[in-house]
Amino acid sequence: MQIALAPMEGLVDHILRDVLTRIGGIDWCVTEFVRVTERVLPASAYRKLAPELFTAAQTRAGTQLRVQLLGSDPQCLADNAAFACTLGAPVIDLNFGCPAKTVNKSRGGAVLLKEPELLHRILREVRRTVAADIPVTAKMRLGFDDKGGAIECAQALAEGGAEQIVVHARTKVEGYKPPAHWEWVALIKEAVNVPVFANGDVWTVADWQRCREVSGVDDIMIGRGLVSRPDLARQIAMVKAGEPVVEMTWQEFQPLLNDFWLQARKKLSPRFAPGRLKQWLALLTRNYPEAVLLFDQLRRENDCLRIDAMLGVELPLNAELVS
Known part of the structure; x- marks a missing residue:
C-alpha cells in the first residue's frame, strides 16, 4: 500500500511538504502544477515550485517528490517533461483533474476529460519523449460535468502510457462537495491494467477503511485530510501494519507548526507569510x-514580530528574511 500527499495549488508548497513528510507515513508527494503553454520553461520556474530538485527530488525526510505538469499541447508537455527530468524529476505526473475555472478556461486540468483522444495523445507523446526509466503518471477526476466518460478517459490514459492513475472520485462540477464516489474508482480499477489510487474525502482512518472497501484499491492519495490532520498517513500506516494507533497531540505537533512559520518567515515576504500560517491554521x-x-x-x-511572540518562536540571529 502506498499513501501519497496530494498536490494542492496554493496550499501544499515545499514548506508544507517538508513539515508533513517529516511526520511520517507519506510515501511520495507531488508539486503544485507547473503550467505549460507554448515553450519549455526555464529551470528557475521548476525550482521555484520544487526546490527539492536541489536535494535529489526528496523532502528533508527523504520522501520522493514528483513533478506535475498541466497543459494541453502534447509536444510542449513532452518537451517540458524531458527538461524536468534533466533537472532531476524522478517521475512526471500529468494533471487532468484541476477544477479551477481559470485553468479550465485556458484548456487545462479537468476540462480535458471532455477529450479522451487528446488525453491519449498527451500521454503517448510524453511517454515517448521521456526516458524509459522515468515513470509517467496521471491524475484525473470522474469527468467534467458527467461521469459517463470516466472509464474511457482512464483507459485513454493507461493505453497512452500512464503507469499509475490517481482518481479524484468527483467530477469537476461537483468540486469538493461530498460525497466522493469511491464506487467509480472500483469500476476504473477493473477497466485498466495499471495501479489506481483513490482520492477524495478521506479525513480519518475510518474514512480510509470505508474507501478501501468500496473502491477495492489499497493505494490512496490524501489532500485536505492530511493538511487538517497531519499525522493521518502515519495513523493509516499503523493500522496497515497491525500496530495500535497513537495520535499526535497538539503539544507534539506545535514545534512543527512553529518550524513551518519560521520557514515561511524566511522564504516569503512579511506581506504574505502571516496569510500562509492562517491558511493552514484554519484547516x-x-x-x-x-x-x-x-x-x-x-x-x-499581520505583524510578523508579534506573531513570533504569540507563537513563542525566535528567528536565528543569522536568518535571512525576504523583504
Whole structure:
C-alpha cells in the first residue's frame, strides 16, 4: 500500500511538504502544477515550485517528490517533461483533474476529460519523449460535468502510457462537495491494467477503511485530510501494519507548526507569510481545539514580530528574511 500527499495549488508548497513528510507515513508527494503553454520553461520556474530538485527530488525526510505538469499541447508537455527530468524529476505526473475555472478556461486540468483522444495523445507523446526509466503518471477526476466518460478517459490514459492513475472520485462540477464516489474508482480499477489510487474525502482512518472497501484499491492519495490532520498517513500506516494507533497531540505537533512559520518567515515576504500560517491554521481547526484558539488570536494579526511572540518562536540571529 502506498499513501501519497496530494498536490494542492496554493496550499501544499515545499514548506508544507517538508513539515508533513517529516511526520511520517507519506510515501511520495507531488508539486503544485507547473503550467505549460507554448515553450519549455526555464529551470528557475521548476525550482521555484520544487526546490527539492536541489536535494535529489526528496523532502528533508527523504520522501520522493514528483513533478506535475498541466497543459494541453502534447509536444510542449513532452518537451517540458524531458527538461524536468534533466533537472532531476524522478517521475512526471500529468494533471487532468484541476477544477479551477481559470485553468479550465485556458484548456487545462479537468476540462480535458471532455477529450479522451487528446488525453491519449498527451500521454503517448510524453511517454515517448521521456526516458524509459522515468515513470509517467496521471491524475484525473470522474469527468467534467458527467461521469459517463470516466472509464474511457482512464483507459485513454493507461493505453497512452500512464503507469499509475490517481482518481479524484468527483467530477469537476461537483468540486469538493461530498460525497466522493469511491464506487467509480472500483469500476476504473477493473477497466485498466495499471495501479489506481483513490482520492477524495478521506479525513480519518475510518474514512480510509470505508474507501478501501468500496473502491477495492489499497493505494490512496490524501489532500485536505492530511493538511487538517497531519499525522493521518502515519495513523493509516499503523493500522496497515497491525500496530495500535497513537495520535499526535497538539503539544507534539506545535514545534512543527512553529518550524513551518519560521520557514515561511524566511522564504516569503512579511506581506504574505502571516496569510500562509492562517491558511493552514484554519484547516487545522477541524481537528485541534488548540488551533481554534490560536487562529482566533491570529486572525487579524499581520505583524510578523508579534506573531513570533504569540507563537513563542525566535528567528536565528543569522536568518535571512525576504523583504
